[in-house]
Amino acid sequence: MTTSMPILCNVPWYSMLVMPGGEVKPSCRCGMLAGNLNTASLMEIWNGPVYTELRDRLLHNDFSLCGDCYSHRQRHKIFDFPEGTSTAFRLNMAKKKRELATGATLLESGPVDIEMTPYYDCNLKCRMCEWHERKGAWTPKVSAEIQQTLQYAAHIYLTGGEPLLHFESVFWKILNTEGAKDNQDLRITIVTNGNLLTESFMAKYLRHLPLKRVNVSTHATTEKTYRKIIPNGNWRKTQNALHILLELQKTKDFEVMANFVIQKENYHELSGFVTHCEEKGILTRLIRGNGKGKIDLLPSTSAELAAEIDRALEVARDPFNIDELRKIKNFYAASGQE
Ligand SMILES: C[S@@+](CC[C@H](N)C(=O)[O-])C[C@H]1O[C@@H](n2cnc3c(N)ncnc32)[C@H](O)[C@@H]1O
Ligand code: SF4
Numbered sequence: 001m002t003t004s005m006p007i008l009c010n011v012p013w014y015s016m017l018v019m020p021g022g023e024v025k026p027s028c029r030c031g032m033l034a035g036n037l038n039t040a041s042l043m044e045i046w047n048g049p050v051y052t053e054l055r056d057r058l059l060h061n062d063f064s065l066c067g068d069c070y071s072h073r074q075r076h077k078i079f080d081f082p083e084g085t086s087t088a089f090r091l092n093m094a095k096k097k098r099e100l101a102t103g104a105t106l107l108e109s110g111p112v113d114i115e116m117t118p119y120y121d122c123n124l125k126c127r128m129c130e131w132h133e134r135k136g137a138w139t140p141k142v143s144a145e146i147q148q149t150l151q152y153a154a155h156i157y158l159t160g161g162e163p164l165l166h167f168e169s170v171f172w173k174i175l176n177t178e179g180a181k182d183n184q185d186l187r188i189t190i191v192t193n194g195n196l197l198t199e200s201f202m203a204k205y206l207r208h209l210p211l212k213r214v215n216v217s218t219h220a221t222t223e224k225t226y227r228k229i230i231p232n233g234n235w236r237k238t239q240n241a242l243h244i245l246l247e248l249q250k251t252k253d254f255e256v257m258a259n260f261v262i263q264k265e266n267y268h269e270l271s272g273f274v275t276h277c278e279e280k281g282i283l284t285r286l287i288r289g290n291g292k293g294k295i296d297l298l299p300s301t302s303a304e305l306a307a308e309i310d311r312a313l314e315v316a317r318d319p320f321n322i323d324e325l326r327k328i329k330n331f332y333a334a335s336g337q338e
Contacts, residue, residue: 011026011027016115089153089185114153116157120134131160132161148179150183153186154185189213192215194216197244216245262286267305
């Protein structure tokens with residue numbers, strides 16, 4: 001079909017999330033399951049009923065399948081498809097641009113932004129996270145399906161569980177396959193708790209990777225608060241991880257980011273966190289808790305939370321932080337969730 005652009009969200013034309021059980025989702029927030037790579041091929045799922053229906057609805061600005069995903073409202077997920085330099089990458093992107101311009105819902109081009117969660121294993125037990133309690137890992141079939149995409153992917157997002165825990169045997173192996181090595185346009189984001197990010201890890205792996213960004217989940221500005229959220233975590237190691245990344249940034253072009261999942265134990269440190277990170281040149285990812293694990297914000301704290309968000313808004317200078325804080329403020333105001 002042909003359609004009048006611009007489309008408000010193009011996520012299902014480029015994005016795929018693959019969970020430890022081989023489950024495929026178009027994005028982290030829509031909650032839709034599009035298939036399983038243990039029982040179907042990647043292109044079968046990519047052009048299966050879930051993806052095609054989602055694409056068709058988005059072409060008609062119908063967001064009824066999108067759950068609480070706000071990409072279409074914020075337009076922050078509108079992906080700008082680069083041309084690229086590597087052959088497989090250029091061919092795939094050229095097809096994708098044509099397909100999007102003509103409003104195709106069945107695609108010859110494959111996904112170019114892939115979030116990889118190959119296992120749930122983790123070295124820590126954060127109180128708001130339930131993932132470390134789960135079991136599961138990619139089978140060889142799932143890994144093989146994903147590997148095909150690395151010859152033309154623009155971005156892969158490595159997460160878990162803790163991605164650094166089995167980095168050598170899982171991610172390093174994937175990144176050293178022919179397709180990935182030939183793809184000069186591939187960029188990598190790693191989301192880590194930072195406890196295993198040492199000088200030697202940096203020298204052995206990070207230094208050699210085409211990094212886009214490394215996120216370290218810190219959730220606090222003090223050791224006391226950090227320990228309430230991650231009782232078996234090591235605050236000093238997390239801070240050292242950020243230090244190592246900031247040093248590496250002097251010779252390598254990538255972003256350093258700190259994650260902060262807002263919850264009862266740490267919301268009072270939100271403005272301090274924003275100030276500290278902005279001063280150090282660390283980008284921030286402020287995340288409202290998704291209600292999983294033991295995450296909790298009591299009703300009595302809502303006015304205090306709103307006041308803390310306002311304080312953070314006063315000190316924030318980074319437009320991205322200001323935008324995120326406004327979104328979070330609006331979310332709590334609209335949902336009445338404290
Ligand atoms: C599941 S972790 C995996 C990567 C790594 N282990 C880490 O902690 O950064 C990915 C991100 O999800 C966040 N997260 C964990 N539990 C959450 C929850 N209940 N709501 C929102 N985000 C959560 C983590 O803090 C982290 O920033
Ligand atoms: S948030 Fe990350 S570090 Fe914490 S338990 Fe979950 S997977 Fe592990």
